[in-house]
Amino acid sequence: MTDKNCLACDRPIKGRTDKKFCDDSCRNNYNNHMNCYTSPLVRNVNNILKRNRKILEDLLAPYDKKVLVIERQKLVERGFQFDYITEHYHPDKKEHYYYCYDYGYRPIDQEKVLAVKDTRKKHSSRERSRR
Ligand SMILES: [Zn+2]
Secondary structure: OOOOEOOOOOOEEOOOOOOOOOHHHHHHHHHHHHHHOOOOHHHHHHHHHHHHHHHHHHHHHHHHHOOOEEEEEHHHHHOOOOOOOOOOEOOOOOHHHHHHEEEEEEEEEOOOOEEEEEOOOOOHHHHHHHO
């Protein structure tokens, strides 16, 4: 029987041979490390999505509105990346919404989009209907 080493600290593991770590703290260390190690791309995409969301939020916030017509160029200037969305929502054939979490936009024409705060509240309504 070969001794297995802990994936985190590389010390031999005593006891059951199906174990990968000596204890929970080693497992946590390993998982945390793996998250940092494997996710630069994921983190990068998340950051883009969060920035997109923030840009829309910042634009809407001063007006205290749920919707706001805005020039595409204004979004681009702030670093908005139109390719990155969390959701594509089209309630009918004409309307296409592109969401970054709870904020999104709807293209109006080549120059303008409609920035929107998501008011569908689908998650909470779904939870409510579960009762
Ligand atoms: Zn260990």
